[in-house]
Amino acid sequence: MPHPVISARQLTKTYGDFTAVDGIDFDVAPGESFGLLGPNGAGKSTTMRMVGAVSTRTAGELSILGLDPNQHGPDIRSQLGVVPQQDNLDQELRVRDNLLVYGRYFGLPRRVISERADALLEFAQLTDRAKAKVDDLSGGMKRRLTIARALINEPRILLLDEPTTGLDPQARHILWDRLFRLKERGTTLVLTTHYMDEAEQLCDRLVVVDKGRIMAEGSPAALIREYSSREVLEVRFGSDKNAEAAERLAGVGERLEVLPDRILVYSDNGEAVLEQLTHRGLEPITSLVRRSSLEDVFLRLTGRSLIE
């Protein structure tokens, strides 16, 4: 890896008795799109706050753009763009003023901010809403404005904490498209998510985190290869009969996961497995063959689903 822009070693954060982040190691290369995937409460946001130099680590080493956030918080922050989990746009200002004022917080000259604001409004597809009140924007527009705002200082790293949580599918796709464009332009992206599809779409590489620890690391494809099979057969027998059916499924496929509402059968050929079921006289109410996803990786690693 070229000289990393973020480097964490045994990074730890505790609040009293609670350990939010428990000695994690990771590096992020320049231009890379790096994800932290895990359920709510896994320590993703806490990690992001430490990387964003707005939270002081309890132990371990952390270097952002070669600087220690304990000593160089403002210097680091001046080169970061932050999209927080909860929108914190300035509701008392209009859309374009949000960008202008935010640029001033970085001490940028007015002329530079003004030019960038127009370009960013264009990028965020909000040019015609420049004079609108923030409150009048939809959830997706607010997110896009928050991202535009985070780019006003032309950051070297863009931090996105759960960027599409709470958005409807269409708004998510628009947002993904915008983020993908940034990625193509070479902006380093670091994002947390508990959506596996988001991680698969946007991340070159990711770590799976659970309970403050890193469970696995790799590209989405490599993680799926390593921790799951190529395909998954999902079958439902009805909530009372799943356990019973699971016993009769022993030996089918590479591995079984029995969930309260369905059984997952992992194998490289889902259709073939489904045929085996029929041979055994098992008749599921519904069956679905799909590609393995990061959800399956997470299930394998933790025994739990991502979204609970």
Added chain:
Amino acid sequence: MTATTSTEQQFAPRRSALYAGNTRAVIHRGFLATRSTNGLVVLSGFFEPVFYLLSLGIGFGALVGTVQTSTGQEVPYAAFIAPALLAVSAMNGAVYDSTWNVFFKLNYSRLYHGMLATSLGPLDVALGEIFLALLRGAMYAVGFMVIMQVFGLNLAWTALLALPAVLLIAFGFASLGMAITSYMKTFNQMDWIAFIMLPMFLFSATFYPITVYPEAIQWVIQALPLWHGVELVRGLTTGALSSMMLVHVGYYLVMIAIGIVFTTSRLRALFLK
């Protein structure tokens, strides 16, 4: 979107963890925000003391006649309470901005979270917000002083000095108010501020001389900030100067210093936890 950090560093050369030397960005934000909203709130805070002056000073004052100030001077009742109300208006303006406004930005709009994710430091934010609170206090004060002049309640040229005095008072309340607000988590707790402000307003020798109280109560009143403000402004508008004024000024200087140190460390604790 590639990196160009050279321009930024050029424009913000001083950067420590607490202070980026960019308070003006916070002030600029305040102006823009005021322009688009809460114009009415600004006015309501101004009229409150004016109404008190009209009802108590002019109306009730007709029954009272003259009152003796702490320096032994006999002045018309309206001229006695007007400087006190002036101090109160400075206090109200500063407290409103530094408590309710700050409380909302801290806990609901998360404005400060956004600000402190940039290269701004907590001291930039604190100073900017205090300045805005001060400015509001000053606007109230100037307006009120004009009304005092119209009613002939400025008895000496030293009344002009009441303006900087009022700024000092506003500064003290704004800085301490912001520090206290940083501890508030709920609206109920915020109501406690009003619970303290109202009696302080009524009993700080605002409407009658402090000598009506037994000595023990007088000590309590004299420990509170508003009494110092009232005495300071009253001395200036009535022209009765005394060395006690230095004590009043000193009281506020200490209050300001404590408030700023306290606010900055609180903001740091709240945002860098």
